[in-house]
Amino acid sequence: MVNDYKKIVQPSKWMSAPGPDGDVVLSSRVRLARNLAKIPFPYLASDSQTAAVAEQVYAASQDLDGDLGKMTYYRMQELPSLSRQALVEKYLISPLLAKESHNSAVLLRDDEGVSIMVNEEDHLRIQCLLPGLQLEEALQEANRYDELLEQRLDYAYDERWGYLTVCPTNVGTGLRASVMLHLPALAVTKQLNRILSAIAQVGLAVRGIYGEGSETTGNLVQISNQVTLGQSAEEIVSNLFGVTRQIVEQEKQVRQVLLNEDRDRTADRVNRAYGVLSHARLLSSQEAMQLMSDVRLGVDLGLIEEVQGDLLKELLVLQRPANLQLYTNRTLNALDRDRERARLFRQKLTQSKQA
Amino acid sequence: MLCQECQKNQATVHLTKIVNGEHSEQHLCEQCAREKGEFVFNHQPFSIHHLLTGLMNIDAQPADKLMGFTSAKVQCNNCGLTYAQFGQIGRFGCSECYHAFGEWLVPLMRRIHGSTQHVGTVPRRAEGAVKLRRSLEELRQQLQHLVEQEEFEKAAEVRDRIRELEEQEQEQEGGAANG
Ligand SMILES: [Zn+2]
Numbered sequence: 001m002v003n004d005y006k007k008i009v010q011p012s013k014w015m016s017a018p019g020p021d022g023d024v025v026l027s028s029r030v031r032l033a034r035n036l037a038k039i040p041f042p043y044l045a046s047d048s049q050t051a052a053v054a055e056q057v058y059a060a061s062q063d064l065d066g067d068l069g070k071m072t073y074y075r076m077q078e079l080p081s082l083s084r085q086a087l088v089e090k091y092l093i094s095p096l097l098a099k100e101s102h103n104s105a106v107l108l109r110d111d112e113g114v115s116i117m118v119n120e121e122d123h124l125r126i127q128c129l130l131p132g133l134q135l136e137e138a139l140q141e142a143n144r145y146d147e148l149l150e151q152r153l154d155y156a157y158d159e160r161w162g163y164l165t166v167c168p169t170n171v172g173t174g175l176r177a178s179v180m181l182h183l184p185a186l187a188v189t190k191q192l193n194r195i196l197s198a199i200a201q202v203g204l205a206v207r208g209i210y211g212e213g214s215e216t217t218g219n220l221v222q223i224s225n226q227v228t229l230g231q232s233a234e235e236i237v238s239n240l241f242g243v244t245r246q247i248v249e250q251e252k253q254v255r256q257v258l259l260n261e262d263r264d265r266t267a268d269r270v271n272r273a274y275g276v277l278s279h280a281r282l283l284s285s286q287e288a289m290q291l292m293s294d295v296r297l298g299v300d301l302g303l304i305e306e307v308q309g310d311l312l313k314e315l316l317v318l319q320r321p322a323n324l325q326l327y328t329n330r331t332l333n334a335l336d337r338d339r340e341r342a343r344l345f346r347q348k349l350t351q352s353k354q355a
Numbered sequence: 356m357l358c359q360e361c362q363k364n365q366a367t368v369h370l371t372k373i374v375n376g377e378h379s380e381q382h383l384c385e386q387c388a389r390e391k392g393e394f395v396f397n398h399q400p401f402s403i404h405h406l407l408t409g410l411m412n413i414d415a416q417p418a419d420k421l422m423g424f425t426s427a428k429v430q431c432n433n434c435g436l437t438y439a440q441f442g443q444i445g446r447f448g449c450s451e452c453y454h455a456f457g458e459w460l461v462p463l464m465r466r467i468h469g470s471t472q473h474v475g476t477v478p479r480r481a482e483g484a485v486k487l488r489r490s491l492e493e494l495r496q497q498l499q500h501l502v503e504q505e506e507f508e509k510a511a512e513v514r515d516r517i518r519e520l521e522e523q524e525q526e527q528e529g530g531a532a533n534g
């Protein structure tokens with residue numbers, strides 16, 4: 001069994017292709033919360049109980065080897081904290097799983113499109129993360145794993161409350177579906193807040209994507225469902241899909257306006273960002289996020305031709321502290337990080353130009 | 356980052372205010388946020404649970420009446436969590452808590468989800484178990500009826516069928532525990 005996570009520098013599935021509406025929707029994620037009947041939930045369970053849960057899931061994954069596809073099982077206690085943090089930065093595991101270990105583990109598919117967290121808040125969290133707007137596909141994939149595991153595990157389920165979860169906000173379908181959106185045009189034209197409050201009013205949750213600090217950076221927004229009981233998984237996903245499609249259309253329209261009516265200033269702004277990003281000697285994470293947002297807009301509008309959109313998605317993760325340290329294979333303090341981050345962008349963006 | 360208000364404590368509450376489309380950020384410690392009366396939303400993993408606890412004690416009375424005693428006495432006999440503890444931490448202790456807390460969960464779920472009935476996927480194993488339980492119930496009623504009618508020959512047949520299904524049920528449960 002492999003214990004360390006070595007594939008940090010490899011892009012995950014969600015980063016390695018644009019996917020449908022990939023110029024606005026960076027990724028689609030579906031996760032299902034599942035628990036085993038009668039065994040106390042991880043925060044309350046004894047060490048031997050959580051160990052038994054982990055063992056059951058591991059055994060199930062061994063039995064199902066052929067059906068699950070190539071997967072690797074990582075025990076959190078055996079994983080260095082930097083590797084755990086790197087998995088968080090790639091959105092493959094939750095911060096909670098990395099931080100509070102109750103015999104926690106993750107079963108990670110080799111293409112990193114599916115990760116099954118064990119002993120997180122719930123006994124099981126089955127996650128599927130795909131590039132672009134692919135919510136239904138992600139749900140289908142998560143369902144497939146759910147059905148396979150269900151053959152081997154005794155799920156906690158109730159006819160009235162559905163799948164039983166630790167937190168009452170997850171009960172029913174146990175489903176949290178979300179999309180990560182890049183909305184630079186709506187942000188620059190000051191329409192973002194209006195749209196985000198409208199989203200909150202239709203019962204969806206909106207969150208900024210945070211950099212190292214707490215500020216929303218890089219015009220990235222995550223939208224997810226809040227209700228999990230009384231709506232089927234398909235309904236929840238199709239609602240989120242519908243709202244997302246609307247936002248995508250608005251963003252695309254405003255981008256065209258920027259291109260047609262404010263072309264010079266837009267081209268100037270995105271190319272200046274490209275200049276800084278590919279030549280700076282020190283870059284904070286937050287500055288890099290903001291510059292990447294501008295460059296990405298330039299790429300999507302055809303104003304910057306030297307860079308691939310997918311490379312920027314990869315860099316979005318690679319420039320974060322833990323991934324950066326694994327990439328450079330060194331422990332870095334804050335100033336080191338800013339220097340190495342700048343070097344990373346110079347390297348990757350020049351390579352991309354030559355290719 | 357230090358709290359903007361007192362400049363003493365670590366800022367753990369990060370607020371984004373949107374007023375007339377204007378975006379403003381505030382970074383406060385929890386104390387100052389509470390004093391300022393701001394809606395507390397931090398990014399700590401369990402913040403949601405604290406919000407829930409406020410909802411739990413409001414509508415308990417109708418359920419108290421229905422159950423014939425107050426929720427203070429309710430405890431899950433599988434994990435030992437009491438309803439009062441559930442009210443404090445906002446988290447269930449195990450799957451059986453849902454049965455133990457029965458009617459008291461109704462107002463809470465209605466507030467969170469606007470619904471009190473799951474819709475959609477049923478695990479295959481549960482689907483089988485539900486069907487089995489229903490046919491067993493029907494057969495037991497039938498058996499009682501046949502005995503009352505003194506139709507012993509037919510009753511024996513039904514009794515054999517019940518035993519068969521009971522064995523199946525035990526196999527399913529045993530299989531689940533070992534699987
Ligand atoms: Zn303070």
Ligand SMILES: [Zn+2]
Pocket residue numbers: 431432433434435436447448449450451452453
């Ligand atoms: Zn319990």
